[in-house]
Structures are given as structure tokens and as C-alpha cells.
Amino acid sequence: MEANPQSENWPLWEVFIRARQGLDHKHAGSLYAADAQMALENARDVYTRRNEGISIWVVESKNIHASSPAESGEFFDPANDKVYRHPSFYILPEELKNI
């Protein structure tokens, strides 16, 4: 959706919040803002009213590129074949600790 300067319609932004140190940014929702500064402030007002965040990312929705579920077969299956990447693949003696 192109932001038409003549239009009163603002672009849509996706909001990601990191709730606490050590966590990833998590998608919280979307909102409308005319520019990124406003988007950040709006995100703070809407999604962190109860101190739910210490870091906010905003991205115009049009800039999000997503994989399509129809592709998930080709896209993700190759990873499923490589079972040796998962810790549970390896059987180790019970007595072994810290590993």
C-alpha cells in the first residue's frame, strides 16, 4: 500500500516488542502512523502502557516479506531430514551430567 501524500491514509506498521533483557523482540500487533517517529510513540502508548516493554521496533507492513505456507514443504522440510541437529537424537549414559 503506497503512502499517497495527497491521501489522508497513513501506512500500516507492524510492532515488535522486547519485554525484558535477554528476550527476543516479539510481534505485538499493528497500528497506523504517518511516520516512523509517530509509529514508535504510538507503539509505546498502545503496547507498553503496563510496562510491557523496554525496546520497540516498528516496520512498515509493506516491508515485511513472509514465506508462503504453500512453500513450507520445500522451504522447511530439508531441515526436518537433518535429525542429527536435535539433541534428543543422541543417546548418552544417564550418569552423565551437565550435557
Add this chain to the structure above:
Amino acid sequence: MDLLTNYILHQADNALILGHRNSEWTGHGPILEQDIAISNIALDLIGQARNFYQFAAYRLNELSPSEKITEDDLAYLRDEHEFKNFVLVEQPNGDWANTILRQFYFSSYQLLLFRELSNSPYPELAAICEKSIKEIRYHVKWSSEWVIRLGDGTEESHGRMLNAMQNLNPWIAELFQPVDFDYEADETEAGILPEILKDEWYQRVNRILETATLPTISSEKKSMQLLSGKKGVHSEYLEPLLAEMQVLQRTYPGSQW
């Protein structure tokens, strides 16, 4: 009432009246996200008001222990001429341009004042001001950005900003005019004389106005200030505001809510 308590009430009244005005936008803002933004500012201001009223009540109760005055008594049972807010903050909302300009002028002032008062030897006063500074910085940021967006947006928004300036500029002078409680605050070093903030206020405000392609304002121009909110001589707007705000407490005196 002693002068220092009046100084505190002035801070409280400013915050309450402006918070009340901002809250009138709830449900009627130009877009949902800004409805939330301005309600947040209203909440911040009412929070500040409560802190100041509670402090003022504490002082009054110390002086006359039989009274037991509360924050609500001060907010809901004083008459219009007893309120000490600036005439600026009681002005009606008007359109969005008027509202954000009013916020910009006031918050720019509040930031400079509270920066000084954070160093007050009166610990309660210092504590309230210091606690409020972070949110006031945000109010300044938010309102500055809107001044710029609307000043440098469309022809219509520019015109509305010029209108807003016409409405509100007459009330700027009062920000820097001392009354008896200002002199008292300065003497006891609890607070400061507002004129020391004048130059910096004009500098900061004009910088934003310039960026917004709006005309700058001169600190030199002196217009006769016949009204003085700080002295209880208000514009016609305060009385109906208080009549609405205080209606339940006045209609049902002595009740708990």
C-alpha cells in the same frame, strides 16, 4: 493559606486543568492512536496534580490539624477565583492544532521549571518534580513533532496553526510574570522566579516554530495582561469547566465516591 502552599497549588491546578482539557478528547481524537496518546498525557498530568494536591493538603493539615483536608477537597471544593492555574491551560481545546500548541507552550515551560525545582531544598517538591520530568520530556517531544507536522504539512494545517497561535500567544506573557507566591518561593529558595526561564523558553519554542515554517514570537512585545490566572482572575472559560468537573461533589456534599 500560606504563600508556599499557594505555589504548590499553582503547580497542581495547572496540571489538573490541562489534564482535564486533554481528557475531553477521549473518544473524539483524529485517529485512534492519537486518542490513546493524548489520554496518556492527560493521565500523566492528573497524576502530577494528585501529587501536588496531596502535598498541599499535607501542609495545610500540618498548619491546622483539625481540618483533615484531602486532595479532592482542594480539587472539587475550591471556587473559580481560588484556582491558580495559568489562563493558558484553561483555554478550550478548539481543534487539534490549538490543543497541541497549548500543550507545546505549557510543557516547554514545565520542563524548564521542573528542571530547576528538582533541586529545591524542599524534598517533597523536588521529588515530585524530578519524578515528572521524564514524562514532561515526552510531552514536549510529542507536541513539538505535531507543531512541525501541522506547521509544515498542508496549507490548511498551516492556517490552523496560525489561528492557534493567534488564540494562545496572548497567554504566554503570564508564564513569566511573578506574583506573591513566586517571590516567596524565590526568597525561601523553595522555587524560582519564572522570568529566569524566559529567554530559554523563547529560544526553544522559536526553534521549533521555525522548523515548522511558522512565525517566531518575540519576547519583547508587551501586551497588557489584564487577566492573571495565578491571582485568581481567570478567563470566562474556567467557571463552566469547574461547574462540570465539580458537579457531583457540590450536589452531594460530604459524600464518598
Add this chain to the structure above:
Amino acid sequence: MLGEQEIFDRKIEQEIRIEPKDWMPNDYRKMLIRQMSQHAHSEIVGMLPEGNWITRAPSLRRKATLIAKVQDEAGHGLYLYSATETLGITREETIDQLHAGKAKYSSIFNYPTLTWADIGAIGWLVDGAAIMNQVPLCRASFGPYARAMIRICKEESFHQRQGFEILLTLSRGSEAQKQMCQDAINRWWWPSLMMFGPNDDASPNSRLSMQWKIKRFTNDELRQKFVDVCVEQVKTLNMQLPDPKIKWNEETGHYDFGEINWEEFYEVLKGNGPCNKERLEARKKAHEAGAWVREAASAYAAKKNYSFNSPVHGSQPAK
């Protein structure tokens, strides 16, 4: 290889969430758009009857908590519009539908708030009923809807407590306050029961909605639960619910209650409620009055080509 319909059906069966880009039956998509956008509209319109009393809130504490509550409702509307938009419709389009009278919102907000006690009654009864409807929606089959509802439910509980506390204070006050309290309960009780919708046998959409796990409990099930809870809670207030037919039924283990005035329900739904016109007018007015603001902000953003090309950690204006 399973067909799309089968994959969809299996997800529903196995309580696997449907996400926006997944294949879904057209009717499922339409039903969700309708339900979510109407839910969003309800939150926004709902700001008006309560927002009405912000300027008259009788204490600073009540003033602050009421502003916070109404602000929360704006936020809830926002989460729901946001979830609706994942299905390929814009907020603007849904709002146009609302203003044109083509979309509905919860009828309860077409009733007037006549006294301060109404604010208490809305918190206790209307938010109470809303919570009862909303908790099951946290497990709705459509991911964004469920996630929005989880957020909303977390925030909702203070709303109900705030309302009940207002009524409790009134119920312990002067004669005039006690009367104010009872009067508000009398006016808001039946409309609150209507919030659960028509009786199950008169509710055409319910069957499909439950099959697709958008709806989890029937209208009558939730309504009964609500009555049972309120009959107990009203005792704390020392007040009456305006229904002489309320009676404990030993057999069913529930409270029997009187018949709802369905004529009133359908009238208000049709648009003939006491405040239908005012509510919509207020929203249209705000929207229209805001047009120049939105245009100005867009124009400014376009002028400055406001974008953050810099890394995510900071925001620096493109200068």
C-alpha cells in the same frame, strides 16, 4: 497429499491455530472479518457512554481510573482492527461500513449513561458479560484473534473490579447514593443479559461459528453462567436485580430467571435504541474532523521522506 480443506479441517480438529496466510474457506474468512471488526467497533463506540463522565468523575482517583479504562478500550479496538486487517481488509474499509450503518456493534452501547452509578454498573455488568464472552475467545481457532483476545482479557479484569468498587462505595453511602446505585442496576441488568445474543434456537450463525471453533460456548450457556455469578455478587451490594423470577433451581443447579424482552433487543439492534444515532454521529464527526490532521501528517511525512534507513537500534531523522 491432503487437500487444503482437509488440512484446514484437521487443524480445527487438533486445535492448531489458523494463521492469516493459511488457506481457509471463504465463509470462515468472511465470518471472522464480520465478528472481529464488529468487536472492534464495539470497543470504540463503547468509549463514548463512559467517556461522557470523565469530566464529571467525582474524585481524582475515579477520574484517573476512568480515563485509563476508556483508553484501554481504544487499545482493545486497535488490537482487534489490527487482527482483522490480517484477513485482507483495511481498518478504513471497516470504519466506512460502520459509519454507513452496514456493520453492527454491541447494542449495549446504545443506552445512555444517566448518572455516575451507570459507570459502576457498566463496569460490573457490561464488562462482566464481555469478560464471560471473551475468555473462551482466547482459544478461538484464528491465531491473530486468539492473541488479541489474550491481551484484552489480561487488561479487562481491572475494568470490572473498578465498576464494582464504584457501586460498592455508593451502596455504603447516603440514601441518595444508594438509590442512584439501585436505579443504575435496574436499567443496565436486562441489556447486559441481551449482550449474550438471542436464545440458541434463534441464533443462526452460532452453529457454524461453533463448528469452526470461533465460538466455544453457546449464548444460553454463557448467559446462564453470568446470571449465576451476578446473583451472588449483588448480595455484597445489598441491592436487587430487577427480576422477580430469579430463583434457585435445585434440579439444574442454576438460577432460573425471567424472560428477556426480545422486542427491545431487536429494536435496538435495528438501530432504534435511545442513543444509536448520537453514537454514530459522534464517531463520524470525529473521523471527519480528523481528516485535515491525517492529511497534514501524511503531507509532512512525504515531504521529509521520513524513513529510517539506519539500523534498528536507533532512530535518526533522515537529514
